[in-house]
Amino acid sequence: MSAIPNRKVRKSSNYKNHFIVAGILAGIGLALLAYLMFYVAPVETLETVKVVAVTSQGCIGETLDGYAVNIGNCNAEPGDFISALVDQKLKERAALMNPTN
Template sequence: MSAINRQPKKPKTTTSKNSLLVVGGVIAIASVLLFAYLMWYVAPQENMERVEVVAVTESGCIAETNDGFAVNIGECQVQPGEYTVAPIDQKLKERAALMNPIN
């Protein structure tokens, strides 16, 4: 026996740091993918369509597309019942169809 009491060296525990990095990385990747998907989902995809103006309101003209969707096309110089060509967001129509299914 010696006069110096030597304690056994503890092995370095890097597993807790590594596991935190892995969990943080997975959360970061998941949040970036979710953000990218949401940006793709809400980004407009506009096509020019011939629509019939149904009403003229303070917030713009309300028009009906050929497939029966009511959309606000903004300011217009058209009377109700007339046809005009306006940019229509196709993704808006897809979301409306998902929210209001027709049997």
């Protein structure tokens, strides 16, 4: 006889715990996907911008409300007004990082 009593080891094929863990991981994955789709995906609108500079990476424009944006390749000179796609979420993030008040 030993000092440790013989206990039967329970071998259960309880899949309930596996489904709970898989459900939690799937929920986390869906939450991350929703974050990527809603907060990170661009929302581009067509705006009139004033070309400030022409660089090797594209034209830098300033929107009418004062945000600097890279509008890509363009055939304009500094001082010209052109229509370009501007990411609205980029403007929102810039406003949060640089409060005016």
